[in-house]
Amino acid sequence: MKTNLIVGAGTSLDHWSDSQRLAMLPEIQLSDLVPEGARAVIIAPHPDDEILGSGGLLQMIGASGRSLLLISVTDGTASHPGSTRWPAQQLGALRVQESEEALRRLGLALPEWQWLRAGFEDSQVATHEAAVAMFIEQQLRPGDVVFATWREDGHSDHDAVGRASSTAARAVGATLHELPIWTWHWARDDDARVPWARAHKINLSPSAMARKRYAASAFTSQLQEDPSTGSGPILPALALERLLRPYEIVFVQE
Template identity: 30%
Template structure:
């Protein structure tokens, strides 16, 4: 992995859009950044791509419609903890676990519609090779839906736990940034805890998904990890100043 530098949230211009393939990706991968940006008074918006409805497919207490409704509410609660109000959130409700089967042009069109109200000056989206198929399927349509002038940061979710050598970026691809969780650790913990369904809160589906305690602790201890393409015009302009 390329040598990392500390990220200064104050260098990121608003509006800032945080894109999550699933409810909870943003609290695991970039909650400290979101909290820092809202504390600075930046205009932060959040976009959810899938409905999160595949995490507990065998639960009778949480059939699909109830699960997706609950997970959307958990997502908004976690964002509220970090300072993002509900009116600055949008959800596309695309099928969880099947994003690769959705036409990328359709995803891009719907993302562009969401961005239209407040075109992003900064876009924070999952790392292009993060080890989850929905994360990878999210990357290109979202990247291409943003204005060319937007600065783009890619955050890691599953990369530290599941990424093989080919998943990690090279020194020729990106600049690597890190952000300590620091004073945001408590708020990040509260935001993660808002996702009750993913923290063992659905006991009638023992094969359903539960966040591993080790992953939660790594997310809380930090640092958060961000990658910025070396071919990005905004980064090149920053280098020239």
């Protein structure tokens, strides 16, 4: 069994802000990631991952007129176990609504055919990984450019979605790039487990950064304390700030 890497407060924001490694990462443009005529496919393990990992990229895709498909693998119903404020059934509907509002704040109003909710069980994606891979494969077509969570991100659902997306992309002839999200919690910039050689930086304009921050604030269920269980926010302020830097990192396909 893997060690749980998402414990404690995690790596300080100053560490990442002062990191020369991050400062020196090569920049990459949307046109290099998603060629003209290609479709971008964003695969999120939970509602909010599409914003936290790629809210800036989503804005660029929308502004470019490129075709886009968003897949939410789960509805995020396991984020508050035992909660009477956010019981699982109500939480699933709420988190979808939060994602809808976040996308609206980015300027994206996706019709049903452009945003697929797969309905797999939150926190159990690895158990159903083969079925997840098959579901994703059925949605992909050759030439797609897929963005999924990194397969070593440190959260079991994120890791499983990364592996399943890799399997599906290979099967259809799509390109897969990976997005680190929880990596910023447990890693440091000298961590050899992180594929720095594949890391590229997508720089965000101040306006894109502001819209991403505004979109992230839509996920109230993840940002507030839960008085019914005494638990703090799922995304405490430090975790959120680590994801709201003026760039996004993508591990490009080897």
